[in-house]
Amino acid sequence: MTAEPTAGFRHFHDQLGALKQRLLAMSARAEELVELAVDALLTRDTGKAQAVIEADREVDAMELEVEQLAVELLALQQPMARDLRFLVSAIKVTSDLERVGDHAVNIAQCALRLHDLPTRVSPEPSMAEMARRARGMLADAINAFVRADGTLGRDVCSRDDAVDAMHDALFRVLLTHMMADPRTINPGLELLLVSRNLERVADLATNISEDAVFLAEGKQIKHRTEKGL
Numbered sequence: 001m002t003a004e005p006t007a008g009f010r011h012f013h014d015q016l017g018a019l020k021q022r023l024l025a026m027s028a029r030a031e032e033l034v035e036l037a038v039d040a041l042l043t044r045d046t047g048k049a050q051a052v053i054e055a056d057r058e059v060d061a062m063e064l065e066v067e068q069l070a071v072e073l074l075a076l077q078q079p080m081a082r083d084l085r086f087l088v089s090a091i092k093v094t095s096d097l098e099r100v101g102d103h104a105v106n107i108a109q110c111a112l113r114l115h116d117l118p119t120r121v122s123p124e125p126s127m128a129e130m131a132r133r134a135r136g137m138l139a140d141a142i143n144a145f146v147r148a149d150g151t152l153g154r155d156v157c158s159r160d161d162a163v164d165a166m167h168d169a170l171f172r173v174l175l176t177h178m179m180a181d182p183r184t185i186n187p188g189l190e191l192l193l194v195s196r197n198l199e200r201v202a203d204l205a206t207n208i209s210e211d212a213v214f215l216a217e218g219k220q221i222k223h224r225t226e227k228g229l
Contacts, residue, residue, distance in 0.1 A: 012077045016086070019069050020146045023090060026062040026097050027142035031135050033059070033104035034201055038131040041111040041194060042123060049115075052108035059101035066094045082148065082215065089211040093145060096204045100138065103197040103204075110190045110197075119183040121174070123191055127198070130166045133159065134198050137205035144212035153212030156205060157221070163202035170195045 033052050040048035070090045114120075137156050144152035171192060178188040210222050 012073070012083075015069070015073055016083065019066065019073070019087075019090060022062065022066045022069065023093065023097075024142060024146060026059065026066060026094065027100075027138060029055075029062065030059055030097050030100040030104065031138050033101055034107070034131065034135055034138075034198075037104045037107035037111065038128065038194075038198075040108055041114065042128060044111070044115050046112055046115050049108040049111040053105050056101050056105045059098055063094045063098040067091055070094075085215050085218070086148070089145070089215055093142075093208050093211055096207050097142075100201050100204050103201050106197045107194050110194050114187055114190050117187050117190075119187055121177055121184045121187040121191060123194075126166050126170055127191070127195060130163060130170070130195065130198050133163050133166070134201040134205065137163070137202050138208075141205040141208040141212065145208050145215065148212065148216040150213045150216030153209040153216065154221075156209035157213075160202050160206045163199055167195050167199040 033055055036048050037052045039045070040052065070087045074084075074087050137159055140152055141156045143149070144156060174188040174192055174195075177184045207222075210220075213219060213221050
């Protein structure tokens with residue numbers, strides 16, 4: 001007969017489940033802030049931009065909450081094998097998600113500065129697509145991590161190059177505008193900052209996906225050491 005799990009074992013896995021739910025909630029909130037920041041930029045809505053900046057404290061608080069729970073489980077339960085890898089990686093993932101929130105704030109601040117500039121440069125349609133891809137990578141990355149899905153984690157890693165290419169293409173387009181008309185230099189630089197922040201969101205999603213592969217397979221694929229991806 002299979003032995004019944006002990007109360008302590010059940011309690012640990014209940015807490016582990018709660019930690020995973022908080023990670024998913026934190027990622028969803030960070031993703032929402034990126035979407036809201038880009039929408040503020042595209043619609044020139046200063047109210048939305050300000051809302052992103054004010055919401056950053058919420059993401060910071062979620063980081064502390066998840067990190068504290070992970071540390072308590074490490075200290076009190078002394079987990080082994082995959083559970084240990086998950087908790088150690090979860091602490092790093094919360095830091096990555098907090099940085100996604102910071103990048104959303106950076107985009108919102110760019111939106112506010114652009115609103116006040118007399119010369120306007122219309123954001124390339126590719127910027128909205130770049131934001132959509134970065135958010136999709138983030139959503140899939142956290143799902144891969146929580147589910148220990150190495151296949152999905154590798155898929156997210158493989159999508160980072162497309163976002164990098166979009167950033168490079170946008171850089172060339174905006175540079176052309178700035179060389180042709182000096183009045184577009186300031187707005188062009190702000191849009192380049194937005195593109196750079198979106199590219200960094202995709203990089204952070206890639207980091208989380210690499211942690212998902214490590215969790216699932218015990219393999220480190222950081223620094224593209226395995227990039228037959």
